[in-house]
Amino acid sequence: MLTATLERLRxxxxxxxxxxxxxxxxxxxxxxxxxxxTAIRYADSARALLEQTAQHPTSPSGK
Numbered sequence: 001m002l003t004a005t006l007e008r009l010r011x012x013x014x015x016x017x018x019x020x021x022x023x024x025x026x027x028x029x030x031x032x033x034x035x036x037x038t039a040i041r042y043a044d045s046a047r048a049l050l051e052q053t054a055q056h057p058t059s060p061s062g063k
Contacts, residue, residue, distance in 0.1 A: 018046035 014032055021027050023046035025039035032039075 014042050015046060015049075018042045019049065023047045023050065 014028060014034070017031060018024075018028055023043040025036065025043040028034060028042050029036055029039040034042075
């Protein structure tokens with residue numbers, strides 16, 4: 001079981017925002033007040049996750 005820390009929650013929230021808003025670094029920088037390099041890193045991670053999901057979709061049963 002993972003322990004929920006404030007840092008982990010913050011990171012998860014920023015990544016979720018990147019996934020739901022098209023991985024736009026400018027949007028992330030404006031919403032969270034983070035620097036451009038951090039915003040680009042989150043956007044890159046979101047794009048990689050989106051690509052991975054598109055290449056390996058899960059079945060309707062979740063397996």
